[in-house]
Amino acid sequence: MLTKRIIPCLDIKNGRTVKGVNFIDLKDAGDPVELAKKYTETGADELVFLDISATEERRKTLIPLVREVAKAINIPFTVGGGISSAEDVKLLLQNGADKVSINSSAVKNPSLITELAQEFGSQCVVVAIDAKLIDNQWKVHLMGGKTAAKLDLFQWAKEAQDRGAGEILFTSMNNDGTKKGFANEALAKLSETVNIPIIASGGAGTMQHFADAFINGKADAALAASVFHYQEIEIPQLKQFLKEKNVSVRI
DSSP: OOOBEEEEEEEEETTEEEEEETTEEEEEEEOHHHHHHHHHHTTOSOEEEEETTTTTTTOOOOHHHHHHHHHHOOSOEEEESSOOSHHHHHHHHHTTOSEEEEOHHHHHOTHHHHHHHHHHOGGGEEEEEEEEEETTEEEEEETTTTEEEEEEHHHHHHHHHHTTOSEEEEEETTTTTTOSOOOHHHHHHHHHHOSSOEEEESOOOSHHHHHHHHHTSOOSEEEESHHHHTTSSOHHHHHHHHHHTTOOBOO
């Protein structure tokens, strides 16, 4: 049985880690390098770094900061934000990223997924999908959740897989920052739709929420930010809790 992964997420704005609720009201959550170091030492399985305003500000990801974080850790490292070409990916991989996360650029140019998968391998390509439940339909959103796309979450995830994505990072905008649990019904449906790993994101508030995402949502990994940044949940205790719930984790 494959172990389930626990992934802290560093949302970066102006060089600092930030966290909001439903994609707005951002608050400072600390120094990204210090946080990255702490997560490596306390048993995180991977780390995700998202430069959340890069696309909106029409600029590239902050390379020097990526390099600094990469030096501080020894776990798989995914970087996203403002990535729109193979050149961008090459530069990030050269500066310490192991995988890249693409979101708005993949929706605008779906062939980018195929291009990156062919050049760097599917294992390197994470397609991030921000979706919102509107009138009983999960609608994909772009530009850090600010723009609705005419795409259904499940159809888009399937297309991303077919084009070569190695993983799907699904963030429920309805659940994001609420600490009321992950969107487990949508996660379970996603796991039936695609056969590549799914990372659950948005809504972690308790250790039970992680267990529910793995058991009910069938997620392969669970990503969270504020509960880790503000020490509301410590990763070693979380993994012990999951183990007791018969969820396979790496301790």
